Amino acid sequence: MNRIKKLFQEKKDILSIYYTAGYPNLGDTVAIAEELERSGADLLEIGFPYSDPVADGPVIQASSKLALDNGMDLRLLFEQLKDLRKTVTIPVLLMGYVNPMLQFGVENFCKACAEVGVDGCIVPDLPMVEHEELYEPVFAKYGLSNIFLVTPQTSEERIRKIDGLSNGFIYLLSSSATTGKNLQVSDTTETYFSRIASLKLKNPTMIGFGISSKETFDKACKYANGAIIGTAFVKSLSADDVQGSVKNFMKEFKP
Amino acid sequence: MNYFVNEKGYYGDFGGAYIPEMLYPNVEELRQNYLKIIEDKDFQKEFHQLLKDYVGRPSPLYLAKRLSQKYNANIFLKREDLNHTGAHKINNTIGQILLAERLGKKRIIAETGAGQHGVATATVCALRGLECVVYMGEIDIQRQAPNVARMKMLGAKVVPATSGSKTLKDATNEAMRDWINNPVDTHYIIGSVVGPHPYPDMVALFQSIISEETKKQLIEQTGNDQPDYVLACVGGGSNAMGMFYHFIDDEKVKLIAVEAAGKGVDSGFSAATTTLGKEGVLHGSRSILMQTEDGQVVEPHSVSAGLDYPGIGPQHAHLFKTGRGQYVSITDDESLEAGLLLTQMEGIIPAIESAHALAYLEKMNFKGGENVVVCLSGRGDKDMDTYMRYFGL
Numbered sequence: 019m020n021r022i023k024k025l026f027q028e029k030k031d032i033l034s035i036y037y038t039a040g041y042p043n044l045g046d047t048v049a050i051a052e053e054l055e056r057s058g059a060d061l062l063e064i065g066f067p068y069s070d071p072v073a074d075g076p077v078i079q080a081s082s083k084l085a086l087d088n089g090m091d092l093r094l095l096f097e098q099l100k101d102l103r104k105t106v107t108i109p110v111l112l113m114g115y116v117n118p119m120l121q122f123g124v125e126n127f128c129k130a131c132a133e134v135g136v137d138g139c140i141v142p143d144l145p146m147v148e149h150e151e152l153y154e155p156v157f158a159k160y161g162l163s164n165i166f167l168v169t170p171q172t173s174e175e176r177i178r179k180i181d182g183l184s185n186g187f188i189y190l191l192s193s194s195a196t197t198g199k200n201l202q203v204s205d206t207t208e209t210y211f212s213r214i215a216s217l218k219l220k221n222p223t224m225i226g227f228g229i230s231s232k233e234t235f236d237k238a239c240k241y242a243n244g245a246i247i248g249t250a251f252v253k254s255l256s257a258d259d260v261q262g263s264v265k266n267f268m269k270e271f272k273p
Numbered sequence: 274m275n276y277f278v279n280e281k282g283y284y285g286d287f288g289g290a291y292i293p294e295m296l297y298p299n300v301e302e303l304r305q306n307y308l309k310i311i312e313d314k315d316f317q318k319e320f321h322q323l324l325k326d327y328v329g330r331p332s333p334l335y336l337a338k339r340l341s342q343k344y345n346a347n348i349f350l351k352r353e354d355l356n357h358t359g360a361h362k363i364n365n366t367i368g369q370i371l372l373a374e375r376l377g378k379k380r381i382i383a384e385t386g387a388g389q390h391g392v393a394t395a396t397v398c399a400l401r402g403l404e405c406v407v408y409m410g411e412i413d414i415q416r417q418a419p420n421v422a423r424m425k426m427l428g429a430k431v432v433p434a435t436s437g438s439k440t441l442k443d444a445t446n447e448a449m450r451d452w453i454n455n456p457v458d459t460h461y462i463i464g465s466v467v468g469p470h471p472y473p474d475m476v477a478l479f480q481s482i483i484s485e486e487t488k489k490q491l492i493e494q495t496g497n498d499q500p501d502y503v504l505a506c507v508g509g510g511s512n513a514m515g516m517f518y519h520f521i522d523d524e525k526v527k528l529i530a531v532e533a534a535g536k537g538v539d540s541g542f543s544a545a546t547t548t549l550g551k552e553g554v555l556h557g558s559r560s561i562l563m564q565t566e567d568g569q570v571v572e573p574h575s576v577s578a579g580l581d582y583p584g585i586g587p588q589h590a591h592l593f594k595t596g597r598g599q600y601v602s603i604t605d606d607e608s609l610e611a612g613l614l615l616t617q618m619e620g621i622i623p624a625i626e627s628a629h630a631l632a633y634l635e636k637m638n639f640k641g642g643e644n645v646v647v648c649l650s651g652r653g654d655k656d657m658d659t660y661m662r663y664f665g666l
Contacts, residue, residue, distance in 0.1 A: 069437065069569040070555065072449040073293040079436055091567035116291055117554045121568030142293040143554070147281075167294040171456050176297075194295045194456040 021109040021137050022163055022186045025060060026222040032244025033235065033271055034061035034224060035251050036113065038081040039098070040090025041067075042257035047098045050255075051106045053264040058272030059108065061224075063140065063246065066095055066114035073142045075198030077249045092122045096130040103135035111165065111186075113140040124153055128160040138163030138186050146176075150183060169194045170210040174217065181219040188221045190214060190242060192228045198249035199228050211241035232270050247271075276521045276588070276597055282470030285594065287561075287587035290469035291554045295453040299461075300557075302376065304471045310375050311368070311478060323367050324482065327400070328357045330364075332483075334490035334646070339618045346639035349500070350649045351487055353512065354623065360651030361480060361512045362393035366462055368479035370397040373460035380404045380459040384448040386413055386441030386508070387578035387626075388420025389651060390464030395429035405429040408447040410440035413578055420655060438572045441582050445556050465509025466586030469557030473514075473586045480515025487646055488519055495644060502637070504529045505648035506629040507600070508544070508580035510589040512650035517598070527599065530589060531629045533575035534602035544573035545602040546585045547593050555583065560590040576605035576659060577625040579651070603632040609663050611635065612653060624651035625659060 025032065035054050039047045051062055067082035067090055074082070095112075102110065112131060119127050119141060131139065139162060144153070149164060157164050163186030168177055171194055180188060192207060193199070214223060225238035226246035238245035256263040282288050282304070290300055310316055324330040333352045341348045353361035366383075373381060381403050385391030391407040398405035407424055411433040414421055424431050437443040445463075452461045466473040466480075488498040503520055505513035507530040520526040535543035543549060550561040555570060562584040563571040575581045585593075592598035603611075608625055611632035616622045623631060627650045634647070653660065660666065 070442065070446050072446050072556075073295065073453065075450070076436070083437070086569060091569075093567070115554075117564070117570075118568035120553055121551075121564065121566065143291045143557075145290055145292070148289065148291075169295050169298075169456075171298040172294060173298075191295065195454050196295075196450045199454075 020161070025109055026187065026243055029060060030243060031239040032060045032224065033058065034063060034244060034246040035059045036063040036065060036246060036248035037252055037255070038065040038067055038078065038085050039095045040085035040088045041081040041252070042084065042255050042260065044088040044090060046260050047095065048102060048105070049260060050264060051102065051110065053261045054268070055106055055108050057265055057268035059268065060244065061108060062110045063113045063248070064110060066092055066112055066118060068115040068118055071115060073196055075196040075249060077198050077253050081252045092118055092127070096134055099134040099136065109137045110135070111138045111140055112136050116141050116144045125156055128156050128162055131162055132160035136162070138165060140165040140189065142167060146180065146183065154183070165189050167191055168214070170207070177214070177217060177219070181221055184221045186221070187243065188219065188223045189246070190223050190225045192225055192238070195227055197227055200230060200234070215241060235271060274595060274597070276592060276595070278470065278474045278588070284588045284591035286552070287559050287590040288470050288473065289559050290557060291559065292469045292557045293453065295456065296449070296469070299452060299456055300469050306376065307372065307471050307475050310372050316371060316375065319371055320368055324364065328363050328367065329355065330482065331486040331490070332356055334487055334494065336494065337619050340615070343618070344634050344637070344639055345641045346643040346645050348634065349491070349644065349646045350621070351483060351516065351646055353483065353648060353650045354621070354627070354652035358389070358393050358396050359654060360389045360393070360624065361483060361515060362390045362464060363396065364482055364515065365464065365476050365479040365511060366390070366393040366397045369460070369462045370401055370403070373462070374401065376460065378458060378460035380406070380455065381462055382406045382408070382448050382451050382459055383462045383464060384408045384441065384444040385464065386410070386444065386581060387655060388413070388417040388424065389579060389655070391429070391431070392420050392423050392427070394462050395424040395427035398429060399427045406451065407431050408434050408444040408451065410434045410438070410444045412439040413441065413444070416578060417655065441578070442570065449556070465511040466514045466588060467509040467556055467558065467584060473558065473588055476511055477514040477518060477588060480511050481518035483512070483515035483648065484517065484519035487516070491644070497644070499523060499525055500646045501643040502527045502529060502645045504531060504630045504633060504645065506531045506580060506626050506650060507585055507589060508533070508582045508626065509584065510586040512648050514586060514588060516646070516648040521597065524597070528592065528597065529633060530598050530600045531633045532600060532602040533577055533580035533629055534604045535574040535576070537604055538602060542574035544575040544580055544582060546583065547600040548602060550584070558587045560584050560587045561593065577608065577629065579624070579626040580629065601633055603629045607632040607635070609660065612660065613664060621649070622653035623649055624653050625656045627651055
């Protein structure tokens with residue numbers, strides 16, 4: 019069975035971690051994945067860096083820039099992930115912007131994902147209509163999930179459409195914001211999360227953007243199947259002791 | 274051949290709205306309303322009144338006699354440099370501020386490179402009493418101090434973009450991030466025919482006043498509204514699109530778009546997008562952009578801050594690919610020489626952006642008697658430092 023489906027069937031309070039490939043050191047990509055799995059992460063989102071990441075705040079922007087300066091690109095990333103499935107068993111998604119994917123070739127990209135055992139993708143600036151008309155068949159051919167984002171401003175009609183096109187989970191943004199803002203669960207966010215819950219969507223949901231601590235993680239888990247931590251994790255990585263910093267970060271969540 | 278936007282927001286292979294979900298409601302709100310609002314009688318009346326009384330339109334179409342003699346053709350200059358704030362940019366900001374008001378927006382954001390669009394935005398915000406935040410690359414802030422001062426005096430907050438190359442591309446990224454974080458009350462006034470649909474079409478519509486007037490003025494002055502050539506410089510391409518707009522479907526009129534070659538197209542310091550770029554996605558639309566094989570956006574170079582952009586608007590990409598427009602390039606040196614030439618032959622100091630279009634006249638072979646319109650998109654006051662340094666004045 020598909021690793022993502024299986025995960026959501028078997029577990030709740032799912033902890034997903036985002037990090038940028040090639041950061042802090044070019045060769046850290048797989049080592050971070052292995053250490054995250056050992057330390058209890060349930061799902062991984064590996065970012066492929068882009069020069070103009072408009073949906074990201076300063077921390078992830080800086081990690082992308084450093085990764086590019088280090089020499090990361092999609093060709094190298096797939097090369098690094100060649101033996102991923104020898105050591106990593108949890109689901110892995112790739113996350114990044116559409117232009118590097120287009121230049122690599124959508125078909126080549128999906129094929130490479132399938133070959134190394136990547137389970138799906140999150141491409142925030144790939145419009146739903148383009149995905150539906152042009153890319154969905156390619157994603158399906160290689161068995162990849164495509165994850166869409168939903169914000170508090172997304173209409174119910176559109177959420178239903180996203181639910182129909184999704185086959186993994188739906189990525190709920192805690193607010194309309196770039197990455198790296200703190201989650202403030204106010205009455206309005208609560209109403210929004212409850213509204214989503216009441217829609218009885220066919221896909222599970224994960225809350226992302228603004229999750230930085232055990233406290234915010236637990237809050238998010240009240241409303242969804244789990245939550246995604248990105249900025250706080252990327253910030254905690256130390257170039258000199260990557261494994262140690264991963265272990266240390268994960269202690270708070272999986273003691 | 275359809276050279277204009279289709280119902281899906283595309284110009285042939287180019288255009289679309291490649292935006293994260295966070296921007297979808299804003300862009301969708303615009304998409305659903307922009308034509309309705311723009312075509313509304315009240316809007317048209319207010320827009321044209323302001324263009325007339327506040328901007329000073331129609332801008333003259335001036336037959337440059339000495340230049341005409343030199344090039345053996347009738348060289349007409351469309352004098353956008355005489356607009357309030359000194360460039361064509363104000364045509365678009367007037368249109369967009371009226372639209373933003375009708376959408377109930379309270380806060381305006383913009384990006385700027387040289388500062389012309391930033392000044393034009395700060396100006397209309399002062400005019401209408403709206404809060405204004407302008408994103409500008411940290412390096413451009415240093416290069417364009419007088420325009421930064423103008424924006425501040427007009428009441429705008431100028432926020433430095435400190436990521437990436439710290440120039441126009443990064444200022445655009447920062448403005449998009451601001452819009453993501455302020456999804457309800459804010460309107461983003463994009464300054465060129467770039468960005469997600471409907472921006473390229475909307476900005477082109479506001480700038481199309483340039484060619485609308487030109488046609489009328491040509492009839493008055495020559496009895497014929499079909500020039501042989503129309504020339505304009507292209508960074509993102511808003512003055513060019515305004516200058517081309519009403520001539521696009523008239524294939525007898527040759528459209529020439531002049532990009533910035535910087536230190537030369539092969540020098541590694543260039544902004545000649547159609548020569549150096551490939552198809553891809555930047556700032557919300559599919560177009561042609563300068564990028565690495567891996568799809569990372571490449572830093573452009575031009576002496577002119579307004580042309581220092583790694584992409585072009587999607588409609589330009591379409592005109593280029595279909596061959597409807599001829600896309601050429603001019604180096605830093607050639608543009609500065611052309612700026613000096615116009616100054617000394619006609620008594621007009623052009624913006625270095627516009628000087629790129631003028632410089633191409635040197636490379637054309639006229640038979641004599643052709644009618645040629647060059648869009649003089651802005652005045653050169655802001656470029657005096659560069660001119661003085663280059664010519665040792």
